[in-house]
Amino acid sequence: QVQLVESGGGVVQPGRSLRVSCAASGFTFRNYGMHWVRQAPGKGLEWVALIWYDGSNKYYLDSVKGRFTISRDNSKNTLYLQMNSLRAEDTAVYYCARRGYSYVLDYWGQGTLVTVSS
Amino acid sequence: NFMLTQPHSVSESPGKTVTISCTRSSGSIASNYVQWYQQRPGSAPTIVIYENNQRPSGVPDRFSGSIDTSSNSASLTISGLKTEDEADYYCHSYDTTNQWVFGGGTKLTVL
Numbered sequence: 001q002v003q004l005v006e007s008g009g010g011v012v013q014p015g016r017s018l019r020v021s022c023a024a025s026g027f028t029f030r031n032y033g034m035h036w037v038r039q040a041p042g043k044g045l046e047w048v049a050l051i052w053y054d055g056s057n058k059y060y061l062d063s064v065k066g067r068f069t070i071s072r073d074n075s076k077n078t079l080y081l082q083m084n085s086l087r088a089e090d091t092a093v094y095y096c097a098r099r100g101y102s103y104v105l106d107y108w109g110q111g112t113l114v115t116v117s118s
Numbered sequence: 119n120f121m122l123t124q125p126h127s128v129s130e131s132p133g134k135t136v137t138i139s140c141t142r143s144s145g146s147i148a149s150n151y152v153q154w155y156q157q158r159p160g161s162a163p164t165i166v167i168y169e170n171n172q173r174p175s176g177v178p179d180r181f182s183g184s185i186d187t188s189s190n191s192a193s194l195t196i197s198g199l200k201t202e203d204e205a206d207y208y209c210h211s212y213d214t215t216n217q218w219v220f221g222g223g224t225k226l227t228v229l
Contacts, residue, residue: 035218037220044206044208044220044221044222044223045155045157045163045208045210045220045223046220047210047217047218047219047220050216050218057216059215059216059217061217062119062217095162097162101168102151102168102169102172103150103151103153103168103169103210103211103212103218104153104165104168104174105155105163105165106165106174108162108163108164109162110162111162
């Protein structure tokens with residue numbers, strides 16, 4: 001069955017960096033576009049970034065452009081989000097999600113919590 | 119970029135019908151498909167409507183979606199409300215620059 005498992009979250013100081021990962025299994029990872037979506041505590045969903053199936057194109061939320069980098073390693077079935085110059089407002093649960101059919105995010109991980117605090 | 123605006127909360131009784139709106143701030147609602155996700159507390163979102171009005175397999179036909187170009191909005195309607203429908207609901211769309219946007223979410227209370 002399809003599984004997405006995020007890891008790498010934690011507490012980090014403002015201005016520092018963190019990389020979160022998403023290990024995929026149960027499907028042919030290299031065939032699917034992937035997304036990161038975040039949710040601040042008690043708040044709504046916010047799309048963060050997407051990467052095409054082959055890594056050739058990447059798109060970002062305006063507020064993270066230049067600070068966050070989405071990438072993937074299709075040989076390891078893993079998606080990454082490198083987050084630099086972190087701010088308090090980046091505090092959220094970060095979900096990875098698979099773009100399945102149409103414009104649907106059909107499978108989501110359980111999320112990993114990133115807390116930016118001094 | 120555009121925004122999707124939803125009511126913060128709605129409530130209705132079991133067995134009744136509720137409609138949640140989602141208004142697009144700029145650009146036509148008909149230009150890009152609208153999706154709807156359900157999120158229960160402590161869980162990841164799941165899709166309930168895609169391409170404005172299509173139901174994925176496994177989603178009850180009590181859930182339906184539509185768009186209205188005159189108000190530039192989309193709607194999710196849930197009929198025959200059940201207590202298990204109590205959740206947060208998010209609309210989603212995108213634009214031609216590959217910016218994906220979620221609405222702010224609507225908390226549905228079934229009381």
